[in-house]
Amino acid sequence: MPLPPSLSIQEPIGNDYVDRFGVSLRQTLGAGGNHGRVLTMDEVPDILVAATLAAEDKRFWEHRGVDWIATARAFRDWVWTGRVVSGASTITQQLIKNAQPRPRTIATKVREALQAMKLERCWTKRQILTAYLSRIDYGNGCTGAGAATEYYFAKPLEHLSPAEAALLAALPNAPSRLNPHRHLERAQGRQRVILGRMHANGVIPEPVFRRAMAEKPRLQGNFRAFHAPHFVDLFRQQHPESSGRVATTLDLALNQFAQRTLSAQIAQLRMRHVANGAVVVLDVARGDVLALVGSQDYLAADDGQVNGAWARRSAGSTLKPFTYLMALERGATAATIIPDVPCEMATATGIFRPHNYDHRCHGPVALREALGNSLNIPAVRILGQAGGVEALQHRLRGCGLTTLEEPAAFYGLGLTIGNAEVRLLELANAYACLARLGLWRPYRLQQGAAEAGVRWFDERASWIVADILADERARARSFGFNSPLAFDFPVACKTGTSTDFRDNWALGYTPEYVVGVWVGNFDGTPMRDVSGVSGAAPVMHALMEHLHRTRGTGWYTRPAGLVQSCVSPLTGKRVTSGKEEWFLEGTLPPDATPDDVDGQGRVRLDAVYRDWLASSDNWLGGQAVLRESLDKPFAVVRPLPGTVFYINPELPESCREIPLSLGDGRQAQWSSPSLKCELRGGQTVARLAPGTHRLRAQVQGQLLETWIRVEHF
Secondary structure, three states, X not given: OOOOOHHHHOOOOOOEEEOOOOOEEEEOEOOOOOEEOOOOHHHOOHHHHHHHHHHHXXXXXXXXXXXXXXXXXXXXXXXXXXXXXXXXXXXXXXXXHHXXXXXXXXXXXXXXXXXXXXXHHHOOHHHHHHHHHHHOEOOOOEEOHHHHHHHHHOOOHHXXXXXXXXXXXXXXXXXXXXXXXXXXXXXXXXXXXXXXXXXXOOOOOHHHHHHHHHOOOXXXXXXXXXXXXXXXXXXXXXXXXXXXXXXXXXXXXXXXXXXXXXXXXXXXXXXHOOOEEEEEEEEOOOOEEEEEEOOOOOOOOOOOOOOOOOOEEEOOOOOHHHHHHHHHHOOOOOOOEEEEOOOOEEEOOEEEOOOOOOOOOOEEEEHHHHHHOOOHHHHHHHHHHOOHHHHHXXXXXXXXXXXXXXXXXXXXXXXXXXXXXXEHHHHHHHHHHHHOOOEEOOOEOEOOOOOOOEEOOOHHHHHHHHHHHOOOOOOHHHXXXXXXXXXXXXXXXXXXXXXXXXXXXXXXXXXXXXXXXXXXXXXXXXXXXXXXXXXXXXXXXXXXXXXXXXXOOOOOOXXXXXXXXXXXXXXXXXXXXXXXXXXXXXXXXXXXXXXXXOOOOOEEEOHHHHHHHOOOXXXXXXXXXXOOOOOOOOOEEEOOOOEEEEEXXXXXXXXXXXXXXXXXXXXXXXXXOOOEEEEEOOEEEEEOOOEEEEEEEEEOOEEEEEEEEEEEO
């Protein structure tokens, strides 16, 4: 008497994606058009077992597949009444019938009885019961107790109350007639019978029985779970092989809070042409994605289902911390002074002239303030000391940024200030590497053993970057002291804003969590003056405050191998009293010398600051003076020989002028046989015209030349 083959080869009826606490996110349909999944033996709670046996097979643990007592009773009732009054099929027999449906005849019943007795010799009672609870029909398209519990009560099996277990156990008897959404009183009548049997069997004591009888059903609405849709969509895309009950890393409650927070912020910014955003929250220790919101409303028309957490967007300033971290590894310090003055740099694609967000230059700036205030010019200057564009791209790819697919020359020096596209989820995971002080591991959407990780950055240098990004004073020049980046507890923060306000970002991290937020428009249209600190940062702030309040956050223990010293904020050299700064051992700057100041106590600055000192950006006033370097050779840096300029006749006349300067900032007398050169506010400019032109600079008896070509655009 062979057993039905489908008993051993049952495929999952459908997938049930659950959050990290077992709450259903979404159930997918099986081949038969029902929702369900195969249960495990450990997953079925004792209270549901007791209720099911009270309803269907009270002698399940004693019989060997056929309950002869129940069979004799059913046969007697049939003889006396001439019709079927009560069933006698055991759970084992019902499992056989479910696995291999046949026409209902006496021969079929005999065959099923024989197969049930054989199955009892091959399987344990627990295996049989678990298979039965995985396959039985509970109505409303629910196959199995797991899917039914999620549908009717919106909770996992282990959280069933005795009353809920009894109501659930009542349904397989007649799923349509006892449908609690249509015939609640009928279902409750059957539920009370089952509770009475459970009480009589000694399964539930008197107080529990009374409470269960009085408990009112808390049925969820007549709909199925559909939570965290962007997360589930991405999970199914990245894990198509998953089946059955799929335990994800998501925290549904946190995800819902993130969704509400994002939607509220977008509503406030709608008048400034802001339509969407995305949020990612990561657990730093394991890389688990705790929350992922892809848009302000998944069900919104047009673009609600676009996943902003996975879309490619311009990175803005979010990649700068990695540049500075590499520089610290190569000998730079948080006190290294970087000239924040106008500059031009030759690249494979032409002349690159970076500008700061506020269109001002700040002169001598310590690395700490350059990163804290997210200044563009110092970031580009320090990239050379950090190993160049190729090194930065290599590190970023190693941090999991898969969108940096072009050769390094394609991005050029602009890579550090965000001329590349990134995905929010991958960017947040790169920041998780910073949060682990340089240890990288991949993000995870599914629960399981975490990977060991790879040491990708120096721990001590990573600690200094975190210290800078959490330093409220270091960013005060650009962001003030009361921005959304200000917290009452330590949080490392970084914002980013792309060209024309098309994208803005805010990322924050502690040793426990990373929060990443993107705000913008999926169609790429610019927002109206919405930067990272005003658009994305309030959402990041609210989430970090929520995590700190509900779960707690801490800060890093300082690694060994760091020393502290006082430094001058203008020279970066060690002084007896002043601003304290942290250094990697072996990178302490030299001591200050009398030559650093003149006889009046003014700081001597190198010639690179000449134009800046004479400009309106000079905030030092009489506190600084130029250090003359007469022995240094002159060189023309603007424009470099062979530079090609394009002019557009539709643009204003002011767009046809270029500045002329030497490498050390010293003034020269400029001339050209074919272009007009004029002095404007201490800066010589040349008015462009089509053609090839030579430019001459005369300074201290020397004559320097360069040439350019000008074409119509």
